[in-house]
Every structure is written in structure tokens, then in C-alpha cells.
Amino acid sequence: xxxxxxxxxxxxxxxxxxxxxxxxxxxxxxxxxxxxxxxxxxxxxxxxxxxxxxxxxxxxxxxxxxxxxxxxxxxxxxxxxxxxxxxxxxxxxxxxxxxxxxxxxxxxxxxxxxxxxxxxxxxxxxxxxxxxxxxxxxxxxxxxxxxxxxxxxxxxxxxxxxxxxxxxxxxxxxxxxxxxxxxxxxxxxxxxxxxxxxxxxxxxxxxxxxxxxxxxxxxxxxxxxxxxxxxxxxxxxxxxxxxxxxxxxxxxxxxxxxxxxxxxxxxxxxxxxxxxxxxxxxxxxxxxxxxxxxxxxxxxxxxxxxxxxxxxxxxxxxxxxxxxxxxxxxxxxxxxxx
Amino acid sequence: xxxxxxxxxxxxxxxxxxxxxxxxxxxxxxxxxxxxxxxxxxxxxxxxxxxxxxxxxxxxxxxxxxxxxxxxxxxxxxxxxxxxxxxxxxxxxxxxxxxxxxxxxxxxxxxxxxxxxxxxxxxxxxxxxxxxxxxxxxxxxxxx
Amino acid sequence: xxxxxxxxxxxxxxxxxxxxxxxxxxxxxxxxxxxxxxxxxxxxxxxxxxxxxxxxxxxxxxxxxxxxxxxxxxxxxxxxxxxxxxxxxxxxxxxxxxxxxxxxxxxxxxxxxxxxxxxxxxxxxxxxxxxxxxxxxxxxxxxxxxxxxxxxxxxxxxxxxxxxxxxxxxxxxxxxxxxxxxxxxxxxxxxxxxxxxxxxxxxxxxxxxxxxxxxxxxxxxxxxxxxxxxxxxxxxxxxxxxxxxxxxxxxxxxxxxxxxxxxxxxxxxxxxxxxxxxxxxxxxxxxxxxxxxxxxxxxxxxxxxxxxx
Numbered sequence: 001x002x003x004x005x006x007x008x009x010x011x012x013x014x015x016x017x018x019x020x021x022x023x024x025x026x027x028x029x030x031x032x033x034x035x036x037x038x039x040x041x042x043x044x045x046x047x048x049x050x051x052x053x054x055x056x057x058x059x060x061x062x063x064x065x066x067x068x069x070x071x072x073x074x075x076x077x078x079x080x081x082x083x084x085x086x087x088x089x090x091x092x093x094x095x096x097x098x099x100x101x102x103x104x105x106x107x108x109x110x111x112x113x114x115x116x117x118x119x120x121x122x123x124x125x126x127x128x129x130x131x132x133x134x135x136x137x138x139x140x141x142x143x144x145x146x147x148x149x150x151x152x153x154x155x156x157x158x159x160x161x162x163x164x165x166x167x168x169x170x171x172x173x174x175x176x177x178x179x180x181x182x183x184x185x186x187x188x189x190x191x192x193x194x195x196x197x198x199x200x201x202x203x204x205x206x207x208x209x210x211x212x213x214x215x216x217x218x219x220x221x222x223x224x225x226x227x228x229x230x231x232x233x234x235x236x237x238x239x240x241x242x243x244x245x246x247x248x249x250x251x252x253x254x255x256x257x258x259x260x261x262x263x264x265x266x267x268x269x270x271x272x273x274x275x276x277x278x279x280x281x282x283x284x285x286x287x288x289x290x291x292x293x294x295x296x297x298x299x300x301x302x303x304x305x306x307x308x309x310x311x312x313x314x315x316x317x318x319x320x321x322x323x324x325x326x327x328x329x330x331x332x333x334x335x336x337x338x
Numbered sequence: 339x340x341x342x343x344x345x346x347x348x349x350x351x352x353x354x355x356x357x358x359x360x361x362x363x364x365x366x367x368x369x370x371x372x373x374x375x376x377x378x379x380x381x382x383x384x385x386x387x388x389x390x391x392x393x394x395x396x397x398x399x400x401x402x403x404x405x406x407x408x409x410x411x412x413x414x415x416x417x418x419x420x421x422x423x424x425x426x427x428x429x430x431x432x433x434x435x436x437x438x439x440x441x442x443x444x445x446x447x448x449x450x451x452x453x454x455x456x457x458x459x460x461x462x463x464x465x466x467x468x469x470x471x472x473x474x475x476x477x478x479x480x481x482x
Numbered sequence: 483x484x485x486x487x488x489x490x491x492x493x494x495x496x497x498x499x500x501x502x503x504x505x506x507x508x509x510x511x512x513x514x515x516x517x518x519x520x521x522x523x524x525x526x527x528x529x530x531x532x533x534x535x536x537x538x539x540x541x542x543x544x545x546x547x548x549x550x551x552x553x554x555x556x557x558x559x560x561x562x563x564x565x566x567x568x569x570x571x572x573x574x575x576x577x578x579x580x581x582x583x584x585x586x587x588x589x590x591x592x593x594x595x596x597x598x599x600x601x602x603x604x605x606x607x608x609x610x611x612x613x614x615x616x617x618x619x620x621x622x623x624x625x626x627x628x629x630x631x632x633x634x635x636x637x638x639x640x641x642x643x644x645x646x647x648x649x650x651x652x653x654x655x656x657x658x659x660x661x662x663x664x665x666x667x668x669x670x671x672x673x674x675x676x677x678x679x680x681x682x683x684x685x686x687x688x689x690x691x692x693x694x695x696x697x698x699x700x701x702x703x704x705x706x707x708x709x710x711x712x713x714x715x716x717x718x719x720x721x722x723x724x725x726x727x728x729x730x731x732x733x734x735x736x737x738x739x740x741x742x743x744x745x746x747x748x749x750x751x752x753x754x755x756x757x758x759x760x761x762x763x764x765x766x767x768x769x770x771x772x773x774x775x776x777x778x779x780x781x782x783x784x785x786x787x788x789x790x791x
Contacts, residue, residue, distance in 0.1 A: 016468035018437075045385060045457055046464030053380075053468075075604035079633030104582070105608030126602070129557040131566075131583030138586075139611075150661030155558050178705070179556060182600055183658040185698075187625045188707055188779035191772070195602060196625060206456040215448075220778060223691045232446055239658075244690040245668055245700065252689055252700065253664055256446075284467045286437040322443055332661040338673040 007303040008268065009275035011069070011168065012292045015047045015282055020057040022289035024064050027296030031061055032069040032100065034198075034281065039087040040071045041102075041124055042281040043198030054094055067097040071281075073122035074198040075103045085109055092117055098143070101125075102181060102195075107140040120168070121145040124194065126181035130162040137165050144168055146277060148180045149259065153333045157271040166274035171261045172291055172319065173279020175331055177239050177254035185238040190220045201237045217241070232256075258323035259331045262295070262316070265302040266309050287322050294318045345397040345427050363402040363413050366393070370404075370411045373469070380468050383408050385461050390414050394425035394451075422458045425451040435466070486717065486748045487515035487727040488741060489648060492522045492552035492578075494656060494731060495701060496680035499529040505732065506538060510545045512741045515727060517542055518578055520552040520569065522598075524663070524702045525562055526676060532568045539575045548576075555580040555600045556659045556703065585615055594618045599650060600659075604630070606637035609645065619646035619726065624655050627776035628716070632723055646726035651714075652740055653731025654686065654699050654767070655707040655779060664700040676702075684734035685766075696767065697780075709770035709780055714761060716774055717747050736764035 012028035014020035023031045034040025036048045049057060054070075061068045070091040076084040084106055091099045092114045099117060101107050102124035110119055121127055121136050123146040136142045144166040147156060160167050178185070180194070187193035190205045201219055209216035214226040217236035224241035227233045234240055234256035243252040261268060261276070268276065276299070278291050294315045302309045320328060331337055373379035386406035391414075393402040403414040414420070426434070430449050433439035441463050444450035452459045490509055493502065509517060519542070520535045521527050530538070539549040551569050554562060563583070570577055570587045579585040580598035588595040597617040603609050609620060622631055635647065665687060666676040686699035686706055699706040713720060713728065720728070728748075730741055740761055747759045762769055772781025 015464070018468060018470050018472075021470070021472065044460055044464065046382070046461040046468070075602055076607070077604050078630040079606065079637040081605045081607065103602070103604065103608055105605055105611055108607065108611055125582070126600070127582060129563060129581070129583045131557070131563065131586050132581060135582050135586040150556070151558055158560055177662055178658040178660045181602060182555070184623070184625045184655075184779070185658050185705065187773070188655065188657050188698075191776070191778040193625055195604070195623065202457075203460040204457040208453060208456065210451075210453060222695065222697065222780075223693050226692060227448075230448065233448055234446060235442075239705075242692060243697065244692060244694070245687055248668070249692060252668065253660075253705065254662070283442055284437065284440045284463070287440040287442070289437070290440075322440060335674070336672055338662050 026292035168275035171276035651728035
């Protein structure tokens, strides 16, 4: 085992300029963002960056010595894909430090047009093995791949050991239980999915029903869950609803839970992960500030002394307050979860 | 700055609830229009135009109702159901505005009630999140 | 215009070895252009191993059918990759690549392959790229609507890209894959000790909403629709679009009747007659075609209401 590994980059989300500043001010090494359209997988009304805010944000980050990544991580749809091409052109013109792409057709466009532009393979590319990553490396010289949240820590190590492409993993945030890029549950219920529209369980299809007994959450008319008085609620993301299977009503796919890898940071550093990503471009600046500050502290502590690293109760407390469903898990990194 | 976890005393609430809500609502609308005019509130009015809103401060039993058109916000005095209703205690609204608390967190904890058009709710939330308070004198109050 | 061909997709459920062999001995006589074989869902399903599938494929190929080996869609471990390499290197049968890694291995072997729907090809540029790797046929993402597909095919033709197109025409829709096994979860078992309970559910486990609306199907690590997609009402249009083949996804019962029904419907288009074919008795789920119509996938055949009301 190498004596010292460089600390993984802390990559934080920004859905707005204040969130970007909050990430930078609280210790993110890198911030990722998207444009205000369906070229990115958090295409929510009122969220994301236009030319002016992107410019200002990139300037702010660079001034502080941090990097900015632009996510263009939906799949370009149909005959006219100029919107996605323009987004890549815009990213190159803005001077972002890398573009995160899911669609290999777009990787080719970006590589052909901008030979010096750094490209990352998005989690939405569903690259769970090193052969898939090598394909994108050989063809488009991608420098980093973000792994879907389905691999155990051993499997992540296996990928790292077989490629010199940098590997980024998720460290905190709402947990996607499905392989990213391969989940169509949202479009089955609503017609819109992350791949096609950059949205999952889109808000315009959500209806809250405030009944006498319970709060009902519907997605395009389909009852995703009901919450009794005082019971914590969740956004009606399809995979986190309660359903009935053979007479049992339960979270048949996944509880509303957040991923939190804090307790595994020493191992994550050891196996050579290049970057740790925080989910949540749709969350507020308050969330970004608190998560960034906490993970920065934890990561620095693990970097100082891996052997004696222990998760501080204050960190857990800070993050559990922000976690969806207020529960946290190591997810697939820890085999029993599966 | 931390806001203590208080609800308004019942006595005060009952007095507040009996007061006409027009003056506070007028103050809110004027503030919104000012923030918009000074470009602090980076609002795309086309997303809000034609919709009616209600901010319901639960512990004061005070309902602030306003509408938006393509240019500005104005007090809504019609009795019809708002398109979007946000309800919470005063302290939680304050935490949300000062970025001490994430609206999603309040919602998950059932401390913030969102009724009506969910997408409109998301637009409003994203709008509040995108206000760059560091460009205003209010900056020193902010938690972040 | 070439006649629409029928294909049999890989069995997505976990059936016993005997049931599988019986199924394919019957399928050998059905009017199919291509038979896809193999375990595409879960690495723990080993009633037939790689070599068994290859042998079965060689036998079926002798009946004159094109046989294609479907790769596992979610490749996580080194042993997954080992099994994949074994399939690719069989030296005879082509591969349906359900992962970019599989596409790379087929390309390295210089083998033409079928690009499965998991490869997420949503536009003509990406299609051309996959074609350049050696794909001779592609299956669009199951969520792709008719107009988007038509635009992609139009653009591809304009760019001079020649490739066959196969549509997921019948069956429960494969919607999502996970690291977690939802069948094991249902029985409070860990995935590593799943006791192969999938075998008790040869068409998967039905998942209802709390209002008893049939919604999804649990199939191990895969989540499928409860609704059975049927593109039967759209065959004339599909044929006119220049589609090569229609995939029938195997189900526990009545797959033969479904294939037969599709064959009749295709023949009716050929002869320009109006033969009414009703396949609803052969599915215990609602027939849906929302995706094809640009609506929610769950939208039933004949349901014209826009999904967002």
C-alpha cells in the first residue's frame, strides 16, 4: 500500500450562485453545476445557471483556487441535438475545468471540437466496470469516471486497480438505489426520466393530498406514499415509496435514506479514489454549506491520521439533520445493504 | 445567529390572528418588489405570473396573500384558493429565509407544509435559494 | 419494404433448467428470425452456465434461426467480466451487448454485435458511433417514443448510417437495475443468501400501490413494469418506418400464442387485410403502449388522455 495517498477532491453541488459560493467558502475543492435547460440531470424550474451567473460563479471559484465542472449529463434526444452541442460550446467558452458527459455521442463531439477540454464520464453513463471506462478512455480520452452507487468498496478498488482514469465516487446525499442512467421508473409513471428530460419524479406531476388522517403523495395520479400525522415525509421519488407486495406494505425498493460514507473515509483514501462527490444540486445553499463544511472537516481529519480517524458525533448530527428521511447508510459500499 | 426553537405564545398569537393581515402583506409585497427592482431577487416573473400565493404563519395564524403578474407582486384580496400555500411557524420561516435551515429539511420534518401546485412551490424555493444576500446589507444576518 | 421479423428476447425471469430447455425446444418451431439467449439480469442465476447457453445456442442455430447471446446488463465484479469474456470468445454466436464494456469486448474480437436497449442510444450521432464499433442492429431505449425514434432514424439515414432496428414489442418492460435484490429484500434475505426465491415467481412479483393499483414487477435486481407493453396496434406504422424486427419478451405462459398473434398481424399488413388480433387474453396485466405514444409508459392502449392532467 502506498505510504501517502493524496486526499480525494471534495466535489460539491451548486444549483445557484449562492450555493456555489457556499461550497467554495466551506471548503469544496471543486463545484459542479448545470445550465438552465434539459442538458443536465437536475432540470428543475428556477434552478441552475445562466450565462451571467455561470460566469460569476466560475470567476468566484477560480479566484479562490477551486475548480468548476459543468454537468451535461442527459442523453441528447432525437434528430436535433444542437441544444446539447451548444451547451458543450458554452462550457468550453466559459472556461470550466471539465465537462461531465453521459452520452458517448456527445463525448465524441466534445473531443473533436475541443481537443484540450477535460472530459469526465458522468454517473449517468452507467459505467460500473473498467472495460466500459476504457472504451470511453480509448475513444475520447476521458480523464475521470463517476461510478454508479451500486458497487461494493472492493469492487470500486477493482475498477481503480485496472484503469488509470481517475475514479470519483458518491460520498453523501439522497441515495439512488438504481444504477444511474438505467432507471426509467420516472418516465414509466410520468413520461419524463433523468435520461430524457433530466428529471426524476418531476414536481409538476406531484400532488400532495392533505387528508384528515394522512398526507398523500401522488405522482401523476399514482399513490407513492401516505404519511400519518407526525411521520417524517419524503419527496415522492418513485423508488422511495411504500408499496404492497404479497400483502405486505413497506418500502419495497428503498427507504428515504441518504448515503453517508464518512465512516469509510480512511478506506476510500487507501484504495485511491480521486474524488468524492456530494449529491444535491436541487438542495439549498444552507444544505451545501453544512454538508461541505462537515465533509471538509472529516476528510482533513482522515488525511491527518487515518489510523486514529473516528467519526465525530457533531459531524453525524450535522449530516443526519440534512439527510432525506433522516436515515443514513453506507449503501452498496457495504455488502449487506444489497 | 441562531433562531431559538419557539412557537409564539398563544396569547400573542390570538392577538396577531385578529389583526388585519393587509399591512404585513403590503410590507411583504413592497419588499419583494424592491428586491426585484434592485436585482437582488433574480426572478423570472414569467414563471410566477398569473399565480396566487399564500404564506401562512401558523403560530400567528396570519395569512399573507399576494399575486404576481409579468412585472410585479401585489396584495391579493380575493377569497379564492391560492395556487400555492406555504405554511410554517414564524421561527421556521425565519430560519429558512436566513438559510439556517434547508426548506427540504423542514418539509421532510413536516415543519413546512406545501399545498397546491408543487412545481410552483419548487420555483419559489429555488428563487429564494438563488438570492445572493452577500450583495446586500442583510449579509451579516445570514447563517452561511 | 422488407417484412417485419419477429425475435424472442432473453428470458428475463429465473426459470429452472428443465423449464428453460423445454421452453426453447418449443420455441425452435416458432416463426422467429432471431432467438436471444442468456442470463441478462442476475449473476447469481446459474441454472444454466455460460457454456450451457453457448451449447443450447449452437443447437438452436442448427434449426436455421439466428442465435444471439445476451450479455448480463449490470457488470460489477471480476467474475462478471470473466463470464462476459467467455460469451464473447465463443467463436460462433454473436453477442447482444447490454453494457459498454460488452460492446468494447465484442469490438476487440472484431465481432459484429447487437446493441441492447441498455446502451442508451438516443440520437443519430451515438447510433453512428455504436455502428462504428461493430453493431449491426440496435434496440432503442424502451422509453423512446415514436416521433423521437423516427427523427433518429431519419437523421441516421441522412448521415448514411445503415443499421437494423429492433423494437421491444411485447412484454413487461425492463425499467431499472439495482445493486440491491428486491426479491431477497421482500423475503428479508440478504442478496448473498437469496435462496433463489426468484424461481418461485416465474413472471416476477407484483408490486401494487397502497390503493391496490398494479404498478411494477419485482424481478430480483431488476424492476419491471406491471403493464405489458404491446406495440401491436402500431404495426402498420412501425413497418412503414423501416423497422427490421419486433422483440417478444418471454413470459411464463402463452408466449407461443403471442408470437403467433404477432405473426398474423404482420401477415395482415403484408396482405393489406384487416385481421383483428387480440392478445389481451395472453397477459395477466393491462396492455400499455404509452411510451410509443410519447406519454407515460404506464398509459394503457387506447388511453388518449395526456399523462399530465
